Amino acid sequence: MTNTLYTPIEISQWWLRRDFSLIPVQPNSKRNVRGFGIHQDKIQSAERFAVWFDDNSNLAVCASHPKRILDFDDADRYAWWAKKFPNESQSYTERTPNNGYHVFAEFYGESLDGIALVPGVELLQVVLVSPSVVNGKQYARGMGDILRMDSSVVFSHLAKPRRSIPPQRSIIRQGAGKLDQIKSSFSCLDVIQAVNPKIKVRISSRRFLSLPCPFHDDKEPSFWILPERNLWGCHACGIRGDVINLFARLHGLSNSDAIREMGKVL
Incomplete structure (x- = not known):
């Protein structure tokens, strides 16, 4: 570089x-x-x-x-x-x-x-x-x-986990149980509202929440949350993920750093 x-x-x-x-x-x-x-x-x-x-x-x-x-x-x-x-x-x-x-x-x-x-x-x-x-x-x-x-x-080597791929060090340290605990303890909506408590949220269907995207200036809400699976995405940005990905993006962290930070409050 x-x-x-x-x-x-x-x-x-x-x-x-x-x-x-x-x-x-x-x-x-x-x-x-x-x-x-x-x-x-x-x-x-x-x-x-x-x-x-x-x-x-x-x-x-x-x-x-x-x-x-x-x-x-x-x-x-x-x-x-x-x-x-x-x-x-x-x-x-x-x-x-x-x-x-x-x-x-x-x-x-x-x-x-x-x-x-x-x-x-x-x-x-x-x-x-x-x-x-x-x-x-x-x-x-x-x-x-x-x-x-x-x-x-x-993509044949990236499509699913293989033992030859080194797991993230934080995951080794905390274990899969810790990851499950983090994902069940934080909701995507809570993570966003911690950054912007006044964000407007509406129910777009029985399953989805709709709100302005935190990653771009959003005139018409294009960000969605699926509470039952604790997943999120943005139709405009073309990105999606789980609550750990969301925390990482909102705070400018890698996923491994996000896991460490979220784990501190459990």
Whole structure:
């Protein structure tokens, strides 16, 4: 990894040449600027980028099919994957502020729809990129270019847990029982209301709650919670997860750090 200096315009042009759209994000946060998002407005020219961005803005990129981003929660999981796939690991990669890794790739072969990956690894369409800063920590720009990967090969090793994948250290320490206790002790709604007690919540059906998304400026509530399974997601952002993922995203933590923090109050 390197932090070779690029101007914001140079960075925007680099992503645009690779068919990524740009999303302006509020300074020192992961919240999109109002009106922008995966299913909302996106920037597709360097000229428009120059209008929206200043030195304090954060930047997210949105991948178009068949490009996606592999999100590794921690260095151990990324190191395992890089050793398993030395050629694929040469694809453009950025280090996140929490010592995770984003690997950008163009996939071919098996469909990406409905792929469930091992804990600690996600397949994303939108991520923050360098030179964004969250909680005072910067995303580190990488080297190289975005490579093509055979999804049927890559995901055959990521689709379910294997003993060769090192479990997160916090999970080893606390045990599966502790994880179940955390998930049963925290509800997704409680976690959000602890951050924003005044957030407006409505019942959209017998099973779902609907509320403004905490990760982008949401004019019409696109965030949902399924209380009976303690799951959440956002139709606009295209993300979803459990209560641990939610706590981690709201507080800018990795999943392993979120488990440690949530475990402290039990």
